[in-house]
Amino acid sequence: MTERDIKVGIIAARFFDLPSNDWLHGDSQKITYSVEGPLNVVRAAQRLRQPGPFHRIPFIYNASIRQRQKLGLKMYDSYVTQCGKPDIIHGHSALWGGVLAAAIAKKHNIPFIITEHSSVIPRGIAGPRERKTAEQIYHIASKNCSISPSLIVDLTPLLDLDNIDFKITPHMVDAKFVYTNPPSSDETFNWLSVSNLVDDKGHDTLLRAFSKLNDKKSMLTIVGDGPLMGSLQSLSKSLGIDDQVIFTGLISRDEIPNAFTNSHAFIHPSRYETQGIVIIEALATGRPVISTKCGGPNHVIKEGDGYLIPIDDEQAIVDSMKNMMNNKWDGKSISERCIQRFGKNVIIDQLEELYNSITNHK
Numbered sequence: 308m309t310e311r312d313i314k315v316g317i318i319a320a321r322f323f324d325l326p327s328n329d330w331l332h333g334d335s336q337k338i339t340y341s342v343e344g345p346l347n348v349v350r351a352a353q354r355l356r357q358p359g360p361f362h363r364i365p366f367i368y369n370a371s372i373r374q375r376q377k378l379g380l381k382m383y384d385s386y387v388t389q390c391g392k393p394d395i396i397h398g399h400s401a402l403w404g405g406v407l408a409a410a411i412a413k414k415h416n417i418p419f420i421i422t423e424h425s426s427v428i429p430r431g432i433a434g435p436r437e438r439k440t441a442e443q444i445y446h447i448a449s450k451n452c453s454i455s456p457s458l459i460v461d462l463t464p465l466l467d468l469d470n471i472d473f474k475i476t477p478h479m480v481d482a483k484f485v486y487t488n489p490p491s492s493d494e495t496f497n498w499l500s501v502s503n504l505v506d507d508k509g510h511d512t513l514l515r516a517f518s519k520l521n522d523k524k525s526m527l528t529i530v531g532d533g534p535l536m537g538s539l540q541s542l543s544k545s546l547g548i549d550d551q552v553i554f555t556g557l558i559s560r561d562e563i564p565n566a567f568t569n570s571h572a573f574i575h576p577s578r579y580e581t582q583g584i585v586i587i588e589a590l591a592t593g594r595p596v597i598s599t600k601c602g603g604p605n606h607v608i609k610e611g612d613g614y615l616i617p618i619d620d621e622q623a624i625v626d627s628m629k630n631m632m633n634n635k636w637d638g639k640s641i642s643e644r645c646i647q648r649f650g651k652n653v654i655i656d657q658l659e660e661l662y663n664s665i666t667n668h669k
Contacts (some may be wrong), residue, residue: 313659316347316390318382320407322375323352324359338385347390349382368436372406379407380414393417394666398448400425401441402433409444418449418665422476426581426602429461430507442466449665452476454582455603474661478584479654483561484591486642487568496525496632499570499594501563501585502577504533509576509599509619511535511542516576516624518546525551525632527574530566532557567592572631577601578618590645593638597627612641 321336336352357371386393396419398408405421412419421444427433428441445451445468453459453473462468490497498517502508510529517527529539529552536554543552558566567573573589575598580586582603589596596613598604599620608615614631616623647653 313662314347314390314393315345316386316393317349318379318386318407319348319350320375320378320382320403321350321352322378322403323354325355325357338382340385340389347386349386349389351378351382353378362434362436365436372440375403375406376410379410382407383411383415395420395662397422398444401444402427402437405444405448406440409447420450420452420661420665421445421448422452422454423458423462423473424454424581426458426579428465429458429602430579438466442468445471450474450661452661454478455606457602457605458581461602476657476661477649477654478582478587479651480584480587480591480645480649482651483564484567484588485564486591486593486639487564489571489594489638490569494524496522496572497570498525498527498628499530499566499573499589500527500575501530501566501573502575503531504529504535504539506535507578509578510539512619512621513574513576513624514539514542514546514548514552516621516628517552518548519621519625520628522632523551525628526553527551528553528555528566528570530555530558530563563588564592567594570594572597572613572636574624574628575599575604576619576624577604580604583607587645587649590641591649593642595631595636595638595641597624597631609644611637612644 338349338351341348355371355374357367362368362371396408396412396417398404398419398421400423401421402425408419408421411417428438451471451473453475454477456475459473500513504510540554543549567589573594573596575583575586575596577583577599578601580601580603583598586596586598586604586607590612596608598608598613598615599618600615601618605615614627616627
């Protein structure tokens with residue numbers, strides 16, 4: 308955003324909860340400052356001293372909040388020393404970026420915005436005290452945003468959001484994701500799926516459906532790593548499709564566009580998504596998408612972009628895969644529609660309008 312004369316800095320705080328492997332192996336790190344391209348970045352990591360299981364006890368939970376806030380305020384001071392006082396604080400997710408943003412804003416009299424990305428409340432991961440903290444953050448923020456309408460729908464029955472308006476500000480698609488011609492070979496149809504290998508992503512359903520597709524000309528590449536890697540590889544073998552399924556493991560962000568280039572279509576069998584940024588990356592490269600109706604994707608995939616199907620419906624996956632292979636898709640139009648909605652300039656325009664609406668009324 309520096310081309311719009313908007314100076315951007317990032318405070319990146321990591322907290323290791325007890326008990327967890329991260330707490331055992333993730334050492335606290337001192338505050339550091341670096342310039343990374345156009346961004347000024349302050350980083351730090353800290354072990355929380357209050358055990359997570361005891362957060363049900365108010366004074367322990369409140370002590371945990373104060374420890375987070377204290378580090379955030381120190382990191383802010385480091386940022387100001389290097390870059391000067393900002394006009395706006397933009398916290399990402401009430402838990403926990405919003406907690407830091409609110410503390411900084413209160414102490415230094417700066418307006419702050421929250422953009423909600425996280426699914427921890429809708430998925431029941433956050434407890435009642437965390438939910439109350441999120442409510443409080445939303446109520447005192449200058450503006451609240453969400454990356455998708457579905458996330459607000461999911462939050463509404465769980466939190467007191469009376470008199471709170473959320474502006475929809477979706478993730479932008481990185482400029483590196485551009486239209487490319489699909490592979491020219493008619494011998495093989497290459498399917499691609501990209502996500503962490505965790506239960507919420509639904510890879511087990513995808514593999515069972517892929518085995519029922521019974522198409523030896525189809526190949527499925529699954530990009531990502533996670534705790535389910537071994538069990539998914541075993542499932543692939545037991546289904547007799549291990550010669551058609553490639554598990555790449557974790558690859559770098561710079562390699563992801565090439566994965567799309569080598570595919571004909573993208574498939575996302577997730578059980579929950581707040582937006583599904585990987586879907587807009589697929590669309591930007593001109594790849595039609597099959598996705599479950601799992602939240603955010605419901606508002607991303609439009610007519611001509613692919614298919615939306617029920618969650619965990621193996622037959623729906625099989626049917627949509629067959630239809631996708633048998634139909635012609637206008638990849639350039641898919642890409643153009645995506646850029647018109649999620650391109651860098653479009654989202655920057657939205658954010659600039661949002662920031663100006665606050666700074667003009669200070």
